[in-house]
Amino acid sequence: MAFLRPARQLCKSATTPVASTIRPPLLASTQLRQQRRWLATPTYPVTQNSAGSQGPTAMVFLNMGGPSTVDEVGDFLSRLFADGDLIPLGRLQSYLGPLISARRTPKIQKQYAAIGGGSPIRKWSEHQCAEMCKILDEISPQTAPHKPYVAFRYANPLTEEMYRKLLADGFGNGKGGRAIAFTQYPQYSCSTTGSSLNELWKWRQRLEGKTGALEDGSDGTIKWSVIDRWPVHPGLVEAFARNIEEKLLEYPEERRDKVILLFSAHSLPMSVVNRGDPYPAEVAATVHAVMHRLNHANPYRLCWQSQVGPQPWLGPQTQMTVEEYVAKGQKDLLLIPIAFTSDHIETLYELDEEVIGESGHADTIKRVESLNGNPIFIQALADLAKTHLDSGIVCSTQMHLRCPGCKSDRCAESKKFFASQQEQLGEV
Numbered sequence: 001m002a003f004l005r006p007a008r009q010l011c012k013s014a015t016t017p018v019a020s021t022i023r024p025p026l027l028a029s030t031q032l033r034q035q036r037r038w039l040a041t042p043t044y045p046v047t048q049n050s051a052g053s054q055g056p057t058a059m060v061f062l063n064m065g066g067p068s069t070v071d072e073v074g075d076f077l078s079r080l081f082a083d084g085d086l087i088p089l090g091r092l093q094s095y096l097g098p099l100i101s102a103r104r105t106p107k108i109q110k111q112y113a114a115i116g117g118g119s120p121i122r123k124w125s126e127h128q129c130a131e132m133c134k135i136l137d138e139i140s141p142q143t144a145p146h147k148p149y150v151a152f153r154y155a156n157p158l159t160e161e162m163y164r165k166l167l168a169d170g171f172g173n174g175k176g177g178r179a180i181a182f183t184q185y186p187q188y189s190c191s192t193t194g195s196s197l198n199e200l201w202k203w204r205q206r207l208e209g210k211t212g213a214l215e216d217g218s219d220g221t222i223k224w225s226v227i228d229r230w231p232v233h234p235g236l237v238e239a240f241a242r243n244i245e246e247k248l249l250e251y252p253e254e255r256r257d258k259v260i261l262l263f264s265a266h267s268l269p270m271s272v273v274n275r276g277d278p279y280p281a282e283v284a285a286t287v288h289a290v291m292h293r294l295n296h297a298n299p300y301r302l303c304w305q306s307q308v309g310p311q312p313w314l315g316p317q318t319q320m321t322v323e324e325y326v327a328k329g330q331k332d333l334l335l336i337p338i339a340f341t342s343d344h345i346e347t348l349y350e351l352d353e354e355v356i357g358e359s360g361h362a363d364t365i366k367r368v369e370s371l372n373g374n375p376i377f378i379q380a381l382a383d384l385a386k387t388h389l390d391s392g393i394v395c396s397t398q399m400h401l402r403c404p405g406c407k408s409d410r411c412a413e414s415k416k417f418f419a420s421q422q423e424q425l426g427e428v
């Protein structure tokens, strides 16, 4: 995140018929069998015991969001620097957060102006969610209709706004109903998905926490489950691999297999990594799966972007990596944003304008397209959602486990709440 500069299981899945619809023709059958075996768990019927009805189902996409206009940058940054899950400033959070965000706002506004006046993340998130719901209505009629919602952590529509919309649309408030919180960060970090879930738990407690038990024994609140990580879903891997193959075609054939693939993900402070955050391992899992799918045809490295400030961050830095390879005479480099599912300032400004634009080799250093409206990716989202609905499982086994160094009461309470939803959904 360019704006951070100052301080700077997968869900237990089951193989479903839809999985075959995203099966890539280029995926070797042996590899596919291996992936399926790894993903395979028994399937169970969907149990929505709140109102005896299988639908509607709310599909809620969680992401950090971004300012849609330059005028929204200030509010976006002030929310971002107030989030101790993302930027831990300790007891000084409420003092330092507003100071840092106010000082950063003019510079970041210029960056958003340079990419067209705002982040496209809302447009892409709403598109991806709506398209996924259309597919789900066809492949999972028992849980239809599927209604799309987006909840951003730092920009509109915020989690509170989304939750109030759910209530206005007839979910909860004594009527029960089923909602899936679907993270749009494929790899789990406590500073991203964890923060979004903590925020969702907070608003659930505020808006539905006092609901009493109904005559049928249920409390009439929304029954939540979570798709909390999906770093090696075959559809995600395939979408990345095809975008890489397509971009590699822009290099002359005789140089193509020498192009270095540079996978770039947002970095984390080492204090978060050393707390035991699962993100670095899950990003590496995605990279390995994509390289496996590409038959390791090119050399590659994983690097990390957006590190700044005096404290140590996970490296190597993307910009430094590019500069070092160029200095060694390697100018054919292909950047792959591997932890983002749509374009935003980290791709459009940080990679395109800064890393590539300032390299002096914009003709040979390129970036693959972001997933955005990629139909293979949207089909993968639908496959993940259907598998989750079929499983009847509230979240992955990994989500129950706190980081070894976690001291956050918010994490503890939030995880306890989501785990308790298994009882509401029915044991599997």
Ligand code: FES
Residues within 6 Å of the ligand: 190, 194, 275, 277, 401, 402, 403, 405, 406, 407, 408, 411, 412
């Ligand atoms: Fe990872 Fe709390 S910081 S579970």
